[in-house]
Amino acid sequence: MLILQSPLTRKLSAFVALSDDDLSTLARFHRRRRSFPSGHELIHEGERNQSAFILAEGWACSYKILPNGERQIVNFQLPGDFLGLRSVLFRTIDHSAQAVTRIEASEVLASDILDAFSTAPRLATAVLWAASRDEAMVVEHLVNLGRRSAEVRMAHFLLELGARLKLVGVGDNSGFDCPLTQYHLADALGLSAVHVNRVLRHLREEGLVTFQKGRVIFDDISKLTVLAGFDPDYLDQEGPLLR
Amino acid sequence: MLILQSPLTRKLSAFVALSDDDLSTLARFHRRRRSFPSGHELIHEGERNQSAFILAEGWACSYKILPNGERQIVNFQLPGDFLGLRSVLFRTIDHSAQAVTRIEASEVLASDILDAFSTAPRLATAVLWAASRDEAMVVEHLVNLGRRSAEVRMAHFLLELGARLKLVGVGDNSGFDCPLTQYHLADALGLSAVHVNRVLRHLREEGLVTFQKGRVIFDDISKLTVLAGFDPDYLDQEGPLLR
């Protein structure tokens, strides 16, 4: 039994009860662990045979660049999340990913993952679960972009980030430390940086949230939750589904 | 060796070379095949222990309804696509899905899929691949909503739909039959139905695409592709990745 678990192991264990064999296979994913500076691009859109990464420490984001140079951030990754998992199953990768803060990440080769799948089927199921959870977040983000106003969009985004961080054990209902700039928010929410600033000011003046100096403070989380139409349970997992 | 393959089998075979065992496991997914009328809701957001479906014939869409009653369509499903795959791995399903046309679909229980995973690891990999392909489409859609103008968004959407249908063998570069209403387009693209109408008129007047009477005609597909910044290859798979 391992005492010190990686964030990924902790996450997957919340879904499936993993055997010792599964755990040691997972441990092998963490051999090539390295550190990358803030801003470093780990995954390059269009690259072939790109390997994936498991984030162990820090924040990252995945995004696409449009022909006109604009950027759309698809999601942010926190410790325990995969980076570029789709590159394992596709010849070329369809998005880029970069470190938001200085990060620690383990490189995982496509063959590592595919081999693990054939020998450890429960692990395969667990990884599919993790991928589904990612997709659920992307879907929620898509709804956010398609049908919510800038203000509600921002509120929803900050609440979701807060919920994710709470699950990982960082931050609580009062707020969280947040290394994102207003440009990150703009690129994630499909807004201009100028408008992000105005929306943040308005939310602050209404006494709902404060985003300043690398910290998000939920001044009135219940009002904010109502405004955003946010379901606080949607990422929650009430104990392992598979035993 | 089966002569008549299901659309799903054909799709998965484009990615992994499936053994006869895999194929017969896959065939078992198609026992409970049924027909549903246009508009029927097969998957209900918030439901527990919801089963999934494999679409065999017709078009469907998955979507979320917001507190204010607005709808955001996340994706359209064509023959060979899964409906509600995430319900297999989550206790409650986070979106709804309904038939756009009259459809034929096979109900698949969560246990069918999870059992198949433990006995047929290649199939597990193939399903993860299909899920990743779905996610790639959702990501592209997200970028569409976040960073493209209504006109470019529409152009991109119609080209993508055309590309998917071409892969399935329906339609070609000249156009395709399309059962969607302008309301479907509005709910998918995050626009009002009124604006959808204006955008379609403009694209038609510019001689780029015509969307009328259940048919999409690419009047000038190369100009349209440039306008949309569309990569025609992004869904393409050049022969099986795993042998």
Added chain:
DNA sequence: CGATCAGTTGAGAATGGTCAAATTCGGTGG
């Protein structure tokens, strides 16, 4: 032959974008 639903069009309003110019803040070198 009404009723209904998808599609069309116009006018005015609102949301969010662009451009340009401050201002603040965290370093960094002297």
Added chain:
DNA sequence: CCACCGAATTTGACCATTCTCAACTGATCG
């Protein structure tokens, strides 16, 4: 400690895209 630099944030004025409301057309169907 202080002056200075670049990056991030803030604000104002004006503009563009898209929405809303409302009315009208045309097809289909019982």
